[in-house]
Amino acid sequence: SMEDESQFDEAAGEMIERIEMDSGEDENEAMEEAEGVQQEQSVSDVYLPGKKLADDEELICDGTAYHMYHRAQSGHPCLSFDIIRDKLGMNRTEYPMTCYLVGGTQSGRGKDTLIVMKMHNLHRTSKEKDEDDDDAASDSDESVDGEEPEMETAMLEHRGSVNRVRVSSIGDGQLVATWSDAGNVHIWDITRQLAAVDNPVAQSARSAKGKKANREREDPVFTFSGHQKEGFAMDWSTTVVGRLATGDCNRNIHVWQPSDNSTWHVDQRPYTAHTGSVEDIQWSPNEASVFASCSVDKTVRIWDIRSSPSKACMLTTQAHDSDVNVISWNRNEPYIVSGGDDGVVKVWDLRQFQSGKTAALFKHHSGPITSVEWHPTDSSIFGASGEDNQISLWDLAVERDGGNPEAKDVDVPPQLLFVHMGQEDIKEIHWHPQIPGVVISTAQSGFNIFKSISV
Numbered sequence: 001s002m003e004d005e006s007q008f009d010e011a012a013g014e015m016i017e018r019i020e021m022d023s024g025e026d027e028n029e030a031m032e033e034a035e036g037v038q039q040e041q042s043v044s045d046v047y048l049p050g051k052k053l054a055d056d057e058e059l060i061c062d063g064t065a066y067h068m069y070h071r072a073q074s075g076h077p078c079l080s081f082d083i084i085r086d087k088l089g090m091n092r093t094e095y096p097m098t099c100y101l102v103g104g105t106q107s108g109r110g111k112d113t114l115i116v117m118k119m120h121n122l123h124r125t126s127k128e129k130d131e132d133d134d135d136a137a138s139d140s141d142e143s144v145d146g147e148e149p150e151m152e153t154a155m156l157e158h159r160g161s162v163n164r165v166r167v168s169s170i171g172d173g174q175l176v177a178t179w180s181d182a183g184n185v186h187i188w189d190i191t192r193q194l195a196a197v198d199n200p201v202a203q204s205a206r207s208a209k210g211k212k213a214n215r216e217r218e219d220p221v222f223t224f225s226g227h228q229k230e231g232f233a234m235d236w237s238t239t240v241v242g243r244l245a246t247g248d249c250n251r252n253i254h255v256w257q258p259s260d261n262s263t264w265h266v267d268q269r270p271y272t273a274h275t276g277s278v279e280d281i282q283w284s285p286n287e288a289s290v291f292a293s294c295s296v297d298k299t300v301r302i303w304d305i306r307s308s309p310s311k312a313c314m315l316t317t318q319a320h321d322s323d324v325n326v327i328s329w330n331r332n333e334p335y336i337v338s339g340g341d342d343g344v345v346k347v348w349d350l351r352q353f354q355s356g357k358t359a360a361l362f363k364h365h366s367g368p369i370t371s372v373e374w375h376p377t378d379s380s381i382f383g384a385s386g387e388d389n390q391i392s393l394w395d396l397a398v399e400r401d402g403g404n405p406e407a408k409d410v411d412v413p414p415q416l417l418f419v420h421m422g423q424e425d426i427k428e429i430h431w432h433p434q435i436p437g438v439v440i441s442t443a444q445s446g447f448n449i450f451k452s453i454s455v
Contacts, residue, residue, distance in 0.1 A: 021149040059421070063125065067451040071449075095123050096149070098122065152196075168236035168242070179230065222262065227250070242256075279323065335349060376433045387426075391421075393420075393452065424445040439452075
């Protein structure tokens with residue numbers, strides 16, 4: 001949990017704090033004890049989302065469905081965040097794990113924070129079972145996983161609530177773009193904050209010696225005020241370093257081109273084919289000049305910035321029956337997944353995009369979709385979150401097994417791999433690009449970081 005606002009004002013620009021995270025193990029142990037006492041009196045059943053619970057029923061987390069499951073708090077909720085790529089290696093599978101995040105708060109008081117986080121000592125929360133010697137494996141796990149997970153944070157003051165946060169690696173540094181509800185888009189250099197969370201003892205000593213320096217507010221390296229209205233849509237290009245696109249609630253999209261000395265040239269001519277608020281933007285992972293956007297006008301559009309803004313909209317489809325909130329562009333295949341206020345998740349094959357026909361459609365969530373994202377390496381898997389407090393993980397490669405009679409009695413799409421619950425008002429999910437299968441989510445109730453047995 002973050003220090004309160006009055007303490008932040010004393011330290012002004014930056015703070016560092018060590019926070020203990022919650023692995024949920026005490027809760028699971030209590031659940032197991034309760035289950036043992038009531039074993040003769042009650043029968044457990046698998047809960048299917050949408051089912052109404054009886055008065056004497058309650059939901060209990062099945063810890064065996066997770067390899068890892070931890071929770072963290074950041075004081076005021078961070079309803080947008082991004083994962084910072086680190087130098088700890090790709091395809092990491094060994095526990096305990098470490099990850100770096102950056103998020104922004106929405107206090108509603110005008111004084112908010114950009115928070116750089118280091119979550120570490122993220123141990124496995126389910127026991128690995130050895131067929132020959134279960135007890136030995138259990139003892140080994142306990143010795144390795146003896147310490148609780150922790151989180152270090154370093155904070156920057158941010159004027160206005162943070163609508164969205166996106167990070168990009170540029171050279172040896174990390175730049176963070178933030179959308180402010182004051183209508184500005186800021187770029188921040190978080191090199192100093194990353195050093196602080198990596199060495200919290202030295203940072204605390206430095207702060208104690210020079211409190212005046214710590215009171216200095218750190219300014220963004222660049223600010224664009226040309227939108228003139230707040231927005232949410234934002235994405236860094238993965239093919240052109242430093243290129244950014246931002247979209248606002250006044251239907252305008254601006255493309256930023258990097259210049260020398262940490263500045264950007266932002267074309268004052270907006271891309272304006274949408275007729276409603278632009279909700280999300282995604283650059284093509286392989287075509288440097290192409291990006292996609294979605295809008296309250298119910299469409300998803302494909303743009304090519306080699307044309308002038310008035311002629312750049314190349315493809316349009318009426319994607320949903322209501323606002324299109326989020327999109328994600330597959331890194332390996334010509335697919336875009338979209339989620340709307342109608343609670344529907346749709347997969348679009350760009351080779352048939354103009355026809356308006358979907359490659360797949362899933363109506364599982366009972367509330368608006370708040371986030372979608374493709375798995376970074378497995379092109380058939382994606383995740384989605386909704387206002388129904390669910391995170392769903394899907395695999396398009398799965399087909400219904402006609403030989404399983406039990407599956408026919410369950411009204412669940414065969415492509416639905418996993419449902420994660422337990423958070424309130426989930427806003428964003430991201431797959432960790434360097435730790436296969438790990439999902440991080442943020443909600444009004446805080447962060448979850450987990451790896452299911454399904455992915």
